[in-house]
Amino acid sequence: MSLLKLIIKREFIAKVRNKSFIVMTFLSPLIFVVIAAVVGYLASMKADLRRIAVHDPANVIFNTLKNTEEYRYVNTSGLSVGVLRDSVKTEKFDGLLVVPATTKTNEIAQKTQYYSNESAPLELILDLEDQLSEKLTAQNYQAAGIDTLAINKAQADVSIQLKKSSGEDTIKGASLIRIVIGGGFGYLIMMFIIIYGNLVMRSVIEEKTNRIIEIIISSVKPFQLMLGKIIGTSLAGLLQFGIWIVLGITLLTVASAVFGIETGGTAGIAANAAAEQVDPSRIQQLLAAVWDLPIATILISFVLYFIGGYFLYSSFYAAIGAAVDNETDSQQFLLPIIMPLVLGVYIGFFTVINDPHGTVATVFSIVPLTSPIVMLMRIPFGVPIWQVILSIVLLFATFVLVVWFAAKIYRVGILMYGKKPTWKEIIKWTKYD
Incomplete structure (x- = not known):
């Protein structure tokens, strides 16, 4: 365990001390604020007559x-x-x-x-x-x-009142609120997996190319090395995300207060809301709809799916990094990894929003490769707790299984040089004892 801690510490320090990591950590929020300010400024400009x-x-x-x-x-x-x-x-x-x-x-x-x-x-x-x-x-x-006057008077303005089976009032657009919240969390997980999974793969390729891996592997087991890289990179990624959030909010607040710029077109939205004189009861209903969501379940599930989904896919990325000598050779192996993520987003936005409890949405929210995205989009609509538990158990069980297979590929691949592996050879590596 002490060796695993050392690997995690080494990987974390190596990432946070990297110049590109430092530059992008502090430059990205500034770029985001500048883009948001430009969008807000352009949105506030009047179009040419x-x-x-x-x-x-x-x-x-x-x-x-x-x-x-x-x-x-x-x-x-x-x-x-x-x-x-x-x-x-x-x-x-x-x-x-x-x-x-x-x-x-x-x-x-x-x-x-x-x-x-x-x-x-x-x-x-x-x-x-x-x-x-x-x-x-x-x-x-x-x-x-x-x-025509009689026709206009005869027209009926229909407004169906929405209620739950328990008798409580609900509002139109509640489904949109749920899919935005669930979709936001699901999309965040997907982006984190792709960005920092690639970092894990690049780190393995770099050490393999520099032959540093030959020295490291003499002191630690391949499984410990792979797991240490995954955890260390994830901690560095979480640190970067936290800094982005803090700096982004701070810079947006300063830009709005000092320069009077409403970022992201909020000026136009505020003006429209004022012009339309939004009913205060409508706002209260929207807030009530948000608070009516299973917030605790969403947050806890986000953390669990975040950890399980990232570790699951990072194991794939680490195995690919060990199997190839450069990023160019890795492209043929990345598509099967990215496709389930894309499929999860597609099902989430095109199936869950219309039928969150249907067969397709339910099945793909339990299948481990898509559950981190699809289940997070379903939870705001209300999901039986047994389905959530089953999905999480299968996710972490699959993670353990994938880590076991990935470790076999990693053990053989990190010492292979000068040869482009095929799928057939990689499958053979998993059979070695």
Whole structure:
């Protein structure tokens, strides 16, 4: 055990003293804050005003068009379409809307045209279509002698009240809150596994290439060396993550207070919330929905899945590092490792959110290779405790099994040089006693 502690200490110190580790630890939060500040600044900037010429001789829609901060509509019905098209070419106008000079709604709906030098903004076209459709529909009602006022009064505004089976009120969007929280934790685990799993692999390759491994292996067992690298690198990664969080929050606070910059577009969100006068009861319901989540279960499960998932995949990375001589040769072995992680994220965001208790979500939340991501996304929706326990037990049992196999590959691979291994050879290494 004392040798394992020494290996962990050596690996940890080697990582934190590395120049690239130190630079990225303190530079990454600064880069993040700068990007967030730039995004916030760009979000607060007003878009360039675009002038849209409208050729509408019959005045079908022009009087109903609404100017915005981005678009201003100019009535140019007195000019010919040819002249107006030339004006668009010379960029006097940013676009030209041509409405046929007729009262036939079908013809207007089918033959209205929009000219521009570049591809027309989809948002603008959809808005024009909606406004024109609304106006033509009203004209059709009027031509048919239908009382539009009566139709508007007859329309029912349906708002289904959501309640739990216990009788408690719940809110729309509660599922989104759950998937955001669960997805955030699951995605964090995936990123940590990929980033620091690669560090474990690189560390093994580097020591193997420098032949340092031959000296180290004479004093310790391959299993101890592999486990020490995994734990030491994970501790360095956790330290780096902690520093990122503290520095990131500090820099964001300072940037907001000193420069008055609302990062990440929060200024626009706040302005929209103020303009819409959000119902305080709605906010209380959202907060209640958050506090109603199994927070203790989520946090405890995150720690357990974080440890189990990282150790499981780091064992794969360490085995690959021992089997190859450089990172280029490792690419053929990395795909089978990354695919389960990608599959877990895909299932989480496309299956769990729609059917968190379905067969697919349940199975992949128990399968060890995907459970650290999928189960964390399911827990906010409420998962039977036996499924969580079963998933964690299988995860750590698989970790022990993988470590045992990986140690066999590691024991043989760290002393192999100058030959690119194949899957067949690696499988043979696991059979050696």
